[in-house]
Amino acid sequence: MTFEIHKIGFENNKFIERDKTNPEQTIIKNVFKVNWEDDVKNYHISFNFTTNEEIELGQAIELYEKEDDVVIFRGFIRKSIRSAQKQINYEGYDIGYLLSKLSYTFDFKGTCISDAISRVCSDSNFPGLVNIKKDETRLTRIYRNKILKDVIYDILNGNPKLNKYTGPVNKNYFIDCSTGVLELKEYQICNDLYGKVSNLYVVKSLDTIQNDFKITYSIDIEGLPKEDDTLTILGDYKARKGVIIKIDNKELRFNDYYLIERSKHQIQGSVEKVQIYIKKVIL
Secondary structure, eight states, X not given: XXXXXXXXXXXXXXXXXXXXXXXXGTBOOOEEEEEEEEETTOSSOEEEEEESSOOOTXXXXXXXXXXXXXXXXXXXXXXXXXXXXXOEEEEEEOGGGGGGTOEEEEEEEEEXXXXXXXXXXXXHTOOBOTTOOOOOOEEEEEEEEEEHHHHHHHHHHOOHHHHTOSSOOOTTEEEEOTTSSBEEEEOEEOOOOSSOOOOOOOOOOSSXXXXXXXXXXOBOTTSOBOOOOSSOOBOOTTOOTTEEEEEEETTTTEEEEEEEEEEEEEEETTEEEEEEEEEEEOO
């Protein structure tokens, strides 16, 4: 896999698509390492990367996978730290970070979940998809000067009695802002990760939820299993929050579908290592 970081524009609350025919105009050169992570409990991706190039704070950037022609995430640089080796570490978030900084008032009366999410975006001028998946679960609730993140969380996971839902709350939804707009997504099965699960390790999780594990696997470049005692994986950018994967490992008695709740990615050159935190799901 070939990863690149590009400078991109941002106007009128929208990221500007770069000209892929002239990548040299936007590419950030001499990138030594990239880290990014996500979590279904958070509405934003955090990232950092190291380079010797001077970049202004607030600059919009994207992480791009060249071979698959995929934008992995878009975000803004919020902080920089200069090291003794004349390298600069830049840190930032995708646009979902702003959901915890903006507050508005909303009045929902018998409004379905998808329409409520759309209204949160339109009323607050936050970039969101107009084709948010339709859901007929309805709620009645007034939010007065509430943080957008808290409003969305309550819409998706709120108290049915308090919100007067007409149907059960669908907890298979999560928020993703990695492409530069707010998307309401459902958990999806992914069967085409770069490498198959080979070596698994169960470790004590920071989370106390039952059936919550951190799992790792390792493969060599040819796709063959290899021994590895470190809790890392040679990974895939598709191994990210909201993805369901099938794991079949008789030795550790894994033989089911598991949701990736959290992922931590580290990229050096063309090699990506990933830690994933999973939870068993019933399809």
